[in-house]
Amino acid sequence: MQTFDTVEELHEFVELLLHRIDQRYTAGRRAVVELLASSERPLSISDIEARVPEIPRSSAYRHLSDLQRAGVVGRIAASDEFARFEMAEDFLHHHHHLLCSSCGQVIDVTPTRAFERTVARMVDELTAEQGFRATSHALDVIGHCTNCQH
Amino acid sequence: MQTFDTVEELHEFVELLLHRIDQRYTAGRRAVVELLASSERPLSISDIEARVPEIPRSSAYRHLSDLQRAGVVGRIAASDEFARFEMAEDFLHHHHHLLCSSCGQVIDVTPTRAFERTVARMVDELTAEQGFRATSHALDVIGHCTNCQH
DNA sequence: GGTTGTAATGAGACTCATTCTCATTCTATC
DNA sequence: GATAGAATGAGAATGAGTCTCATTACAACC
Incomplete structure (x- = not known):
């Protein structure tokens, strides 16, 4: 995981990643990155x-x-x-999502180190016998957020 | 979880659930249920x-x-x-999904009892401090299926 | 076994999130 | 600052999924 002391360091790293695929880091892209990086939660297009x-x-x-x-x-x-x-996991702490099935909102939750060790072990267990090569995982919890528990 | 010795028992239970919401169990619905119930994996509309x-x-x-x-x-x-x-979890063993990011295929995997106990504990841990009320969870593993590991 | 009211169905129109097109504008490099 | 290639904006196109409405099936009653 990357951590950045300043916004400029963030932008430098984004620029590097874009350059790797021959893309420029233009004002519009900067604006999007700045918004996503400063947001607490994943954003929809209308957000x-x-x-x-x-x-x-x-x-x-x-x-x-x-x-x-x-x-x-x-x-x-x-x-x-x-x-x-949302920003890719390289830019954030690894995390999971709480999905509210009433309002559609997505909340990020950061698991503890121990938690993730367990998840990783479990993912191995699940994929082993299928010959499936895991690259990442997502633990989504579906339910109702505080606002939507009438 | 429900288990059914015969297809007829399955249909009876589906019929009951439909009746609860004032719906009939017609031939078209039967055909869809029979297809989903006999399928190894979740199906798309084109499937x-x-x-x-x-x-x-x-x-x-x-x-x-x-x-x-x-x-x-x-x-x-x-x-x-x-x-x-796919059939709702009441009709299947509780399970998770392996998502192949190359071909889009979804594979069902059934966790062990111990595995699920751990997941449940972890879900509690994740949701506790958010005041989020969990109704279900999904552990998706993203990666490449056997066919797509060139 | 006809009648009647209601629910389900089929065909196609429609919606709307997302992608594509292409003319214009920017930017890096010389 | 000229030039070539990349990025952008505006709007058209795409397509998964939903809706409408005329028709068909069904259940309940006579």
Whole structure:
């Protein structure tokens, strides 16, 4: 995992990752990265549009998919119909998601070290006999967030 | 979890669940249930269309969503853009998914009892401090299936 | 075994998140 | 600052999934 003391260090690393796939780090992409990096939770396209209205929808989608190709951003399928975007795990603590099935909100939760050791062991156990080669895992908890427990 | 000695017992239980939400168990719905119940893995709409071509797309979607409302069928978001459908957990052993990021295939894996006890404990741990009320969880392992490890 | 009210179905139109196109604008490099 | 290639914006196109509505099946009653 990467940690950054300043926003500039973050941008430098993003730029490196983009350069690796022959992409420039332009103002629009910067704006998207800055928004995602400063957000507590994964954002949908309309979240992004609301907070950075000067970026058109089609560009936002393209930026997100370029950043995803570069390994800067990750896309997650929530329980509603909208995709959410967040910084890739290299930029964040490894974490899991709580999906609210009432409002669609996605909440990040960071597991303890011990927790993750257990998950890793369990993933091995699950994949071993299938000859499946795991690259990552996602533990999603579905339920109702505080606001949605009437 | 329910277990069924005969297909008829399965159909009876499905019928009960549909009746609870004032729905009939018609031939089209039966065909969808029979297909899903006999499938090793979650199916996409095009899988379903390929195997039961006499059911039109719009009806298949409606059957699936009615069956989902009744608690007979579950919908899962795979790593590609297509939703997959499988029998709800009441009809299957509780299980998790291996998602192949090359071909999109979804493989079911059944965890051991001990495994699930651990997951349950971990889910509690994750949700406790958020005031989140968990109703279910999904542990997805992303990677490459045997066929896709060039 | 006909009638009648209601639910389910099929065909196709529609929606809307996402992707594509292409003309224009930016940017790196000389 | 000229040039070539890359990035962008606006809007068109795509396509999974949903909705509509006319038709068909079904259950309950006579």
